[in-house]
Amino acid sequence: METLAMHISNGIINGPVAAVFAALALAALTVCVLRGRRDLDDRLAPMAGLVAAFIFAVQMLNFPIFTAGVSGHLLGGALAALLVGPWVGALCVAVVLVVQALVFGDGGVAMLGLNITNMALLGTAAAYLLIALLLRVLPRTPAGLAVTAFVSSVLSVLVASQGFIVQYWLGGTADLGGNLVGLAGTMAGAHLLIGIGEGLITATTVVTVAKVRPDLVYALRGLRPAAAPAVPAVGGVR
Amino acid sequence: MGAGHGHVLYRESASPVHRLPPEVKIVAMVVFTVAVVATPREAFWAFGGYALLVAAVAALARVGPGWLLRRAMIELPFVLFAVALPFLGTGERVAVAGLHLSVEGLYGSWNILAKGTLGVLASLLLAATTTSRDLIVGLDRLRCPQVLTQIATFMLRYLDVLIGEARRMRVARISRGDDPRFLWQLRGFAAGVGALFLRAFERGERVYLAMLSRGYTGRMPAVWQGAGAATTGQWLAAATVPVVAAAIAATAVVLT
Numbered sequence: 001m002e003t004l005a006m007h008i009s010n011g012i013i014n015g016p017v018a019a020v021f022a023a024l025a026l027a028a029l030t031v032c033v034l035r036g037r038r039d040l041d042d043r044l045a046p047m048a049g050l051v052a053a054f055i056f057a058v059q060m061l062n063f064p065i066f067t068a069g070v071s072g073h074l075l076g077g078a079l080a081a082l083l084v085g086p087w088v089g090a091l092c093v094a095v096v097l098v099v100q101a102l103v104f105g106d107g108g109v110a111m112l113g114l115n116i117t118n119m120a121l122l123g124t125a126a127a128y129l130l131i132a133l134l135l136r137v138l139p140r141t142p143a144g145l146a147v148t149a150f151v152s153s154v155l156s157v158l159v160a161s162q163g164f165i166v167q168y169w170l171g172g173t174a175d176l177g178g179n180l181v182g183l184a185g186t187m188a189g190a191h192l193l194i195g196i197g198e199g200l201i202t203a204t205t206v207v208t209v210a211k212v213r214p215d216l217v218y219a220l221r222g223l224r225p226a227a228a229p230a231v232p233a234v235g236g237v238r
Numbered sequence: 239m240g241a242g243h244g245h246v247l248y249r250e251s252a253s254p255v256h257r258l259p260p261e262v263k264i265v266a267m268v269v270f271t272v273a274v275v276a277t278p279r280e281a282f283w284a285f286g287g288y289a290l291l292v293a294a295v296a297a298l299a300r301v302g303p304g305w306l307l308r309r310a311m312i313e314l315p316f317v318l319f320a321v322a323l324p325f326l327g328t329g330e331r332v333a334v335a336g337l338h339l340s341v342e343g344l345y346g347s348w349n350i351l352a353k354g355t356l357g358v359l360a361s362l363l364l365a366a367t368t369t370s371r372d373l374i375v376g377l378d379r380l381r382c383p384q385v386l387t388q389i390a391t392f393m394l395r396y397l398d399v400l401i402g403e404a405r406r407m408r409v410a411r412i413s414r415g416d417d418p419r420f421l422w423q424l425r426g427f428a429a430g431v432g433a434l435f436l437r438a439f440e441r442g443e444r445v446y447l448a449m450l451s452r453g454y455t456g457r458m459p460a461v462w463q464g465a466g467a468a469t470t471g472q473w474l475a476a477a478t479v480p481v482v483a484a485a486i487a488a489t490a491v492v493l494t
Contacts, residue, residue, distance in 0.1 A: 033386065040385055045446065046445070047439065048389050048392065050399075050400070050442050053397045053400050054438075056397060096393065099373075099393070099394070101361065102364060103365040108357040110271050206432075209432065
């Protein structure tokens with residue numbers, strides 16, 4: 001049931017609701033494209049590609065939770081928001097979803113709007129709002145960054161999973177009656193575990209990157225004192 | 239483009255479907271899927287028509303049914319969800335083989351199974367006949383914003399960089415006496431994931447700089463050279479599938 005929230009397949013949500021969310025996703029992505037174009041410089045372009053590739057690879061790892069029927073995978077919204085910012089980050093996740101839908105049949109093409117709304121828009125937005133808040137509140141140490149990455153990952157996964165519940169409530173094709181609350185609970189519980197896994201991966205990745213190449217972490221750009229010390233690259237090759 | 243740019247699902251062949259320009263195939267696939275989803279679930283015959291269409295395209299593309307069905311296993315979690323629906327659903331119930339099943343739930347699971355399977359098969363056919371590089375060229379020709387195609391290009395290119403770097407790090411660990419087995423491998427993976435990311439980024443940055451120095455401006459050469467774009471004839475040829483699907487969907491909507 002878990003993969004359901006992540007990548008909604010064709011026919012799970014009815015046509016009109018899917019169309020409304022497709023329009024919503026298209027409008028939001030247009031804003032992201034306009035804002036992201038300004039962000040995407042020579043340093044961010046390969047980073048965005050790598051973040052997308054990383055999310056793509058990580059989403060392939062489906063891990064079962066509780067029972068065989070319930071499995072889930074990582075989302076990567078928080079990682080994207082931390083490393084390339086909210087606009088390009090949402091685009092990265094959206095690109096991953098589009099390629100998965102077109103080529104791998106993972107998530108229906110007609111349901112792309114719903115999937116993008118949940119994972120690319122809601123997930124990344126929730127993560128970035130939390131990151132912006134926590135980075136101001138917490139001490140600017142690796143531990144503070146790790147906590148920020150962890151908490152924002154957990155929350156972004158939970159928000160994305162509940163986005164599916166709202167969509168199912170609006171236009172689920174099969175009437176579950178009073179079971180919707182139960183579904184919401186199952187989803188939240190399972191995603192708490194996924195979120196913890198995702199939080200650990202995001203935190204280790206971002207802290208390592210921030211230690212070696214702080215210039216690559218978008219979320220730290222405005223906060224660090226100007227002219228961060230030049231750190232030679234690993235292996236010394238640039 | 240050299241070898242290695244076809245992805246795992248690509249099936250090398252020279253069939254008429256393979257030769258079609260990618261943008262045509264993408265549009266045909268999307269329209270077909272939308273038509274399938276818009277079909278009322280009570281119109282059982284319509285889904286039979288769609289299945290025939292998929293089978294015809296698969297035969298034309300020389301993609302075997304065994305390959306298609308094996309790859310369609312990605313849908314399995316939804317199948318499990320669909321199987322549970324007749325038991326969870328509310329409302330009127332019927333007795334089937336001694337079980338009291340919800341009619342609403344049965345319709346629901348049929349809906350998910352039929353539409354989901356047809357969608358998965360359609361995208362598998364697209365994947366089997368289009369390389370990832372062609373896919374991006376197609377998206378670009380369809381006026382997809384350059385920021386998106388650029389991210390997608392790098393993503394597909396860096397997937398190989400990432401996998402290669404992970405393999406190198408694993409070899410390095412093994413040659414230093416690590417013994418990665420089933421679960422213990424996870425610990426090494428968790429410790430190395432940050433380093434993997436950095437190493438992949440730095441390799442990827444060099445790839446990017448190499449591309450820039452060879453005249454990369456953010457678009458694939460095949461696009462701005464303008465060669466190979468779809469002709470009207472190719473659009474018309476590919477339009478047969480979505481047009482037939484749309485006709486089936488329209489008939490089904492009128493009849494039910």
